[in-house]
Amino acid sequence: MPKTLKETFAAKLPAEVERIKKLRKVHGSKIVDEVTLDQVYGGARGIKSLVWEQVRMLSEDWAARSDLPGYVVELVDRCPPDLHPMAQLSLAVTALERDCAFAKAYARGTNKKEYWEYVFEDSMNIIAKLPTIAARIYHNVFREGRSVPVAVQKDKDFTFNLVNQLGFGNNEEFTELMRLYITLHADHEGGNVSAHATHLVGSTLSSPMLSLASGFNGLAGPLHGLANQESLNWLQKMKATIGDDLSDKAITDYLWSTLNSGQVLPGYGHSVLRQTDPRYLAQRTFALRHLPNDPMFKLVSQLYKLAPEVLTQHGKTKNPYPNIDAHSGVLLQHYGLRETRFYTVLFGISRAMGVLAQVIIDRALGFPIERPKSYSTDAWVGFVGAKL
Known part of the structure; x- marks a missing residue:
């Protein structure tokens, strides 16, 4: 009889515990990364400090x-x-x-x-x-x-x-x-x-x-799970403005008007990725197979073609490519789940x-309580030798 998930995990656990013990004993004092002041103040972005695995x-x-x-x-x-x-x-x-x-x-x-x-x-x-x-x-x-x-x-x-x-x-x-x-x-x-x-x-x-x-x-x-809701709302506003005119010019003009008003393009850019989000591509593959003629998907496809170039010219976005939020809401609303306030529940x-x-x-694995060390800005000024 096949083992349950819990039994499988329990069987693998002792060897994994020993592997991590050995890793820490032999290599625990080695330096893996260097931290900049921008990383300290920028939400620990890019600091290699977590262990994250799946079952x-x-x-x-x-x-x-x-x-x-x-x-x-x-x-x-x-x-x-x-x-x-x-x-x-x-x-x-x-x-x-x-x-x-x-x-x-x-x-x-x-x-x-x-x-x-x-x-x-x-x-x-x-x-x-x-x-x-x-x-x-x-x-x-x-x-x-x-x-x-x-x-x-x-x-x-x-x-x-x-x-x-x-x-x-x-x-x-x-x-x-x-x-x-x-x-x-x-x-x-x-x-x-x-x-x-x-x-x-x-x-x-x-x-x-x-x-x-x-x-x-x-x-x-809004900067995390609500992003797909905001992205769909933005797409719907765009569609209401440009109507059925999905020409390159109509969409490019709308994108520039959005950026020039100080707003971002919801669903574009990513805090970590510097390429098109592979999750976006997976959703695009689904849409091309099941709903290629959906009007909102056609709009999303036009944005996929035009938005990266506009954002690159704009010059303020590190990643001008779409992320998963650019597609999620459009797919859900196609099948009748139109209540955008509920989308984050599905995400959850x-x-x-x-x-x-x-x-x-x-x-x-017995991981301890997380407790990073913190310092005042004056202390960080001293660490980096700033003259402020």
Whole structure:
């Protein structure tokens, strides 16, 4: 009989612990990177200081864990419909703390070598429940509570159930899109805000529920998870202005008017990448196959051709190429999911898989609380010998 995911992880863990111990013993004093003052003040951009790895999880196990406690259902249903869906998602995940296996084990004085096992159970339970929580939020906010999510079909996979619970039925194309969406948004190195916030709070031995909620709160920011919502809103405004004229001139003029007014082009540029986001290209491949004649996709394609040149001429963008946010909203709205305020919730469901996998690994390897050293600006002035 094949081993479960937890058994597979447990079998591999001792060798990985020894590998890291050996690495630190032999090479722990070696200098890997040099840090500049710009990096210190620029959000630790580019500083090699995190360990971030992934594991896969099983939809079958999630389906078996998917039922929501009654108190979480009541909490979500009592939220005012004008409370942002991401705030509701964060509240619901925080409330799951009541049933936290790790917190209870820690209170009992469980050996720290066993922490990961309880964190694993909590993480699997959280991920399993996210589609039902999200669907309940969706129906309450955008369907005025007229319907409730259908029950999880225990013989179906995670994404099928998410799409079905949202009320989009057995739409195979949309389900395929969401499988792609969840894969592309699940994890994106450990230094982004939602990933790092989850890791940081988890390093205090806070529960997976509270750790993930902190990551969700970071994801809700306009510079992070809300970017795909803002990108679609910008595209829709552009379409309303230029109408059906998708000529090079009409679009180029609109881009320059946006930049000259002091605004950025949503969906373009990336804090780390210096090329077209490969996740954008994956979504483009899907769109070319399934919706090549969609008017908004045609606009996105024209931007893909024209925006990099305009941004290069503008000269203030390090990466003039599109990122994943330039495409996400257009694809979702094509299949009828038009409520842009909900898009970050889908992002959150995806991101939970990557960040909770890392929290499990953090506890399995015994990573310590994160506590960088900080100095005042006067101290940094002295370190670099500035004359200010």
